[in-house]
Amino acid sequence: xxxDDLNTPEDHSDPExxxxxxxxxxxxxxRAPAHRLPDREVPVPNSGATSVLxxxxxxxxxxxxxxxxxxxxxxxxxxxxxHDEAETLRSxxxxxxxxxxxxxxxxxxxxRGHHPWYKRSITMNPAALIAAAAMLLGIGIIxxxxxxx
Amino acid sequence: MTSETGQVDQADxxxxxxxxxLNGSRDAFELLIVRYSDPLYxxxxxxxxxxxxxxxxxxxxxxxAYAHLGxxxxxxxxxxxxxxxxxxxxxxxxxxxSHVSYEEDDQPSTYSTPEEExxxxxxxxxxxxxxxxxxxxxxEAFVMKHVEGRSYEEMAELLRTTVGAxxxxxxxxxxxxxxxxxxxxx
Numbered sequence: 001x002x003x004d005d006l007n008t009p010e011d012h013s014d015p016e017x018x019x020x021x022x023x024x025x026x027x028x029x030x031r032a033p034a035h036r037l038p039d040r041e042v043p044v045p046n047s048g049a050t051s052v053l054x055x056x057x058x059x060x061x062x063x064x065x066x067x068x069x070x071x072x073x074x075x076x077x078x079x080x081x082x083h084d085e086a087e088t089l090r091s092x093x094x095x096x097x098x099x100x101x102x103x104x105x106x107x108x109x110x111x112r113g114h115h116p117w118y119k120r121s122i123t124m125n126p127a128a129l130i131a132a133a134a135m136l137l138g139i140g141i142i143x144x145x146x147x148x149x
Numbered sequence: 150m151t152s153e154t155g156q157v158d159q160a161d162x163x164x165x166x167x168x169x170x171l172n173g174s175r176d177a178f179e180l181l182i183v184r185y186s187d188p189l190y191x192x193x194x195x196x197x198x199x200x201x202x203x204x205x206x207x208x209x210x211x212x213x214a215y216a217h218l219g220x221x222x223x224x225x226x227x228x229x230x231x232x233x234x235x236x237x238x239x240x241x242x243x244x245x246x247s248h249v250s251y252e253e254d255d256q257p258s259t260y261s262t263p264e265e266e267x268x269x270x271x272x273x274x275x276x277x278x279x280x281x282x283x284x285x286x287x288x289e290a291f292v293m294k295h296v297e298g299r300s301y302e303e304m305a306e307l308l309r310t311t312v313g314a315x316x317x318x319x320x321x322x323x324x325x326x327x328x329x330x331x332x333x334x335x
Contacts, residue, residue: 050324053323054320054323057295057323058316074331075327075331077334078327078330078331078334079327081272081334082272082276082295082326082330083295084269085269085272085273085276086295086296088269089191089194089195089296090191090296090297090298092187092190092191092194093187093190094186094187094190094204094207095200095204098186098190098204098207098208099179099182099183099186101204101208102182102207102208102211102212103176103178103179103182105208105212106175106178106211106212106215107215107216108175110175110215110216111170111171111172111173111175111218112173112175123176
């Protein structure tokens with residue numbers, strides 16, 4: 001036996017219906033949370049061969065067990081082909097241009113405005129760094145000359 | 150999948166990146182894109198069968214994740230996976246397609262002979278048509294199990310449901326696919 005979850009996450013509250021007739025006690029019981037159906041038991045309609053096939057595909061039994069069952073060889077051949085195809089898909093990677101496309105489409109100011117300028121990180125390239133250093137050095141020289149005049 | 154300790158470490162690193170982004174470092178978000186885009190892209194590709202649609206879903210999902218990054222509770226990878234998974238299911242519910250678009254693909258062929266490539270293309274097309282006939286929840290379970298190679302426990306954690314329910318969905322999906330494909334390939 002297996003279980004299928006009947007309690008979906010969607011909101012099932014009643015829409016606006018206007019006038020509604022009074023509910024019977026039976027329908028009240030049905031609507032009460034304590035009477036909601038638990039996970040439903042669903043019988044798996046498997047023959048022995050199908051059950052063995054699922055066990056093999058779930059990694060629980062060896063392929064020889066499936067091959068020994070009725071129609072097992074055909075099923076193994078089919079699922080081997082499907083697995084080969086799935087393997088090809090599993091090796092797929094995101095095209096690199098997609099990363100750039102996503103970054104380019106992000107808004108610039110979503111989180112930037114939340115912090116004062118002195119807390120933001122800055123990015124500086126080598127040319128800007130050299131220029132800033134030269135400027136500071138120049139200011140330092142001017143201050144030193146004024147101080148020792 | 151990594152070990153539990155590895156997952157915890159990864160989750161800590163993700164939280165650090167998220168903190169940086171929320172502090173105004175937009176560029177740090179690219180670390181999360183690079184880290185998680187491949188499994189998310191494969192999921193979208195398996196669910197939609199179209200590289201173009203998978204790219205669009207990935208882009209929209211990361212934009213949504215960026216806009217709501219302050220709402221992440223728990224693991225970022227599970228949270229962003231659910232955004233992508235919901236987008237895929239919405240797309241499947243809204244679009245009923247009759248053609249396969251793997252041929253839009255520009256990834257290099259890995260087959261040794263043209264005959265082999267032809268056979269595999271035919272199987273790929275038939276498999277995609279068969280997958281398109283499944284209900285979105287069954288396709289999702291099948292893709293996560295057989296394309297992404299996830300365990301039932303991992304699937305249950307990501308989809309917030311039970312292992313039993315997921316086994317049921319995977320079994321139903323397999324039986325439907327076998328029914329649709331065995332006449333031609335078995």
